[in-house]
Amino acid sequence: RAEVTIPPARDALIASPTGATYLELKMKRVQHALLTAVAGMALSSAAYAKGPYLSLGGGLSLPQSSNIDIRQPPTGAVVNAKTTFDTGYIFSGALGYKWASGPRTEFEMNYRTSALNKIATVGATGNQSVIGVMGNLLYDFKGNDAFRPYVGGGLGVGWTKWQRVQGGVSPTFPTGTRTFGDRDTVWQWQAIAGLSHPFTDNIDGFAEYR
Numbered sequence: 499r500a501e502v503t504i505p506p507a508r509d510a511l512i513a514s515p516t517g518a519t520y521l522e523l524k525m526k527r528v529q530h531a532l533l534t535a536v537a538g539m540a541l542s543s544a545a546y547a548k549g550p551y552l553s554l555g556g557g558l559s560l561p562q563s564s565n566i567d568i569r570q571p572p573t574g575a576v577v578n579a580k581t582t583f584d585t586g587y588i589f590s591g592a593l594g595y596k597w598a599s600g601p602r603t604e605f606e607m608n609y610r611t612s613a614l615n616k617i618a619t620v621g622a623t624g625n626q627s628v629i630g631v632m633g634n635l636l637y638d639f640k641g642n643d644a645f646r647p648y649v650g651g652g653l654g655v656g657w658t659k660w661q662r663v664q665g666g667v668s669p670t671f672p673t674g675t676r677t678f679g680d681r682d683t684v685w686q687w688q689a690i691a692g693l694s695h696p697f698t699d700n701i702d703g704f705a706e707y708r
Contacts, residue, residue: 586612
């Protein structure tokens, strides 16, 4: 699923360990896409039949790069820096309902986290984590008895947290960045494509790309 985080237009002021100076982190990209691959199981009253279901899944989180502004003390100069992430992981759970003729609606909660890879082309430490709540609408195509493809999308909210972030020495930051963190609440949307397979009358397995 392609999950897009849209940050609000505001600056986040982050206290330094001494409290005397601060770093300022501001997301510059209007859209921050997070790609994930998820596999899991869905439990229902009957596979492929109308009714409620519960699904649980886990997989890989592949965040795209972000551009951020970092205000560095003591001058307060703002420097724009490209930030990249390592491959992380995601866990998700959803309560849903299968309707007649293919549609499904569900309420999803997920958690994903990834370590920072680089700030301004050099190594960085720290991680970004997101707790998300989504409302999804999906459609199951008929397929065959073994496999059934589906597509969908969702809208929701994410609570994003940056922890213990620090960039190394680089031409952009000759002394590196100080350690900082931040948190924010953002809107999210996702597009979904997947494939399900019934293992028993009540259990489906699925693999999907968001």
